[in-house]
Amino acid sequence: MVSKTTTGKEKVTVINPRQTKGFVHTEAINLLAKRGLRYLNAGYPIHYSGPTGCGKTTLAMHVASLLNRPVILINGDDEYSTSSFIGGEQGYRKHMVVDKFVSRVTKVDESYKKQWVDERLTAACRYGFTLIYNEFTRSRPEANNILLSVLEERVLPIPGMASRTNSSSFLKVHPDFSAIFTSNPEEYAGVYRSQDALIDRMITLDMDYYDKETEIAIVMAKSGQSYHDADIIVKIIRKLRDSDLCEFPPTLRSSIVIAKTTSGVNDESFREVCLDVLSRKIGLDNENGLKPEIVIDDIFNDIFKEEKTVPDLR
Numbered sequence: 001m002v003s004k005t006t007t008g009k010e011k012v013t014v015i016n017p018r019q020t021k022g023f024v025h026t027e028a029i030n031l032l033a034k035r036g037l038r039y040l041n042a043g044y045p046i047h048y049s050g051p052t053g054c055g056k057t058t059l060a061m062h063v064a065s066l067l068n069r070p071v072i073l074i075n076g077d078d079e080y081s082t083s084s085f086i087g088g089e090q091g092y093r094k095h096m097v098v099d100k101f102v103s104r105v106t107k108v109d110e111s112y113k114k115q116w117v118d119e120r121l122t123a124a125c126r127y128g129f130t131l132i133y134n135e136f137t138r139s140r141p142e143a144n145n146i147l148l149s150v151l152e153e154r155v156l157p158i159p160g161m162a163s164r165t166n167s168s169s170f171l172k173v174h175p176d177f178s179a180i181f182t183s184n185p186e187e188y189a190g191v192y193r194s195q196d197a198l199i200d201r202m203i204t205l206d207m208d209y210y211d212k213e214t215e216i217a218i219v220m221a222k223s224g225q226s227y228h229d230a231d232i233i234v235k236i237i238r239k240l241r242d243s244d245l246c247e248f249p250p251t252l253r254s255s256i257v258i259a260k261t262t263s264g265v266n267d268e269s270f271r272e273v274c275l276d277v278l279s280r281k282i283g284l285d286n287e288n289g290l291k292p293e294i295v296i297d298d299i300f301n302d303i304f305k306e307e308k309t310v311p312d313l314r
């Protein structure tokens with residue numbers, strides 16, 4: 001889907017998004033993309049908020065590709081500070097003039113200048129790229145504060161840059177700059193509560209796991225499984241997800257892994273793969289005291305009794 005380039009002298013990696021070949025379009029996905037584009041085109045940042053593995057990042061990349069601008073990706077991180085986003089003065093640039101105009105006399109004129117290096121937010125604001133800030137609540141709110149004026153006043157304060165460039169310490173945000181945020185409201189470890197002022201500046205579009213037909217279409221596209229087998233895999237995952245027996249509800253990712261590592265529901269390793277992928281989600285000491293094997297076999301029995309051909313699962 002992406003090809004990467006770097007912006008001029010900066011070390012920032014820019015992704016040139018293209019329409020993905022494997023990207024699945026269904027009514028639910030197209031509607032979320034359309035809603036997002038509506039606000040982005042009106043100049044507002046958007047925020048896809050939903051549980052782990054529901055498809056936020058893939059959707060954000062797809063929406064960004066529709067904007068047809070290069071993309072800069074930031075993944076939220078607790079270690080980030082403001083300079084991780086805007087950049088800073090790094091190293092020196094040496095300027096040397098060697099003058100040999102008069103024979104036998106060499107004049108050397110050397111000067112050193114500190115060199116400003118843009119980081120990702122500065123590059124996106126300067127060139128009008130699309131910023132995808134994935135899982136932004138994993139960064140500390142103090143680090144994210146820099147975004148407040150970018151999103152509202154469309155200026156990026158860059159302390160320290162003015163002295164070097166003799167220009168203003170504010171960068172006017174390019175009119176083509178757009179921002180797409182993602183976060184997981186259910187995550188409680190390693191995340192921060194986002195400041196209200198930041199949330200207030202973006203349009204939050206809530207996501208949930210996709211509907212069954214969308215999940216089947218994605219599993220088929222990712223694995224090449226038949227509709228019949230993708231349907232059964234998705235049923236197993238959704239039953240488990242809705243059962244309240246899981247410590248970590250299985251996601252679309254689990255369906256894709258099972259579909260990609262087996263030849264289908266008749267594969268002799270199918271049950272084993274399901275157990276490998278799903279046991280930790282169920283939890284070894286789940287509250288109901290049920291062993292993962294028992295939970296999975298119950299779900300298999302429920303699902304396969306509806307099927308005409310019951311595969312040999314053991």
Ligand SMILES: Nc1ncnc2c1ncn2[C@@H]1O[C@H](COP(=O)(O)OP(=O)(O)OP(=O)(O)O)[C@@H](O)[C@H]1O
Nearest residue numbers: 022023024051052053054055056057058218252253
């Ligand atoms: N529309 C789609 N077309 C094809 N594949 C998709 C689509 N949506 C999601 N997927 C696939 O589903 C899986 C999960 O999607 P994604 O990584 O976007 O979820 P996420 O919500 O960002 O996850 P996390 O919260 O863990 O970051 C990925 O393998 C992705 O390729």
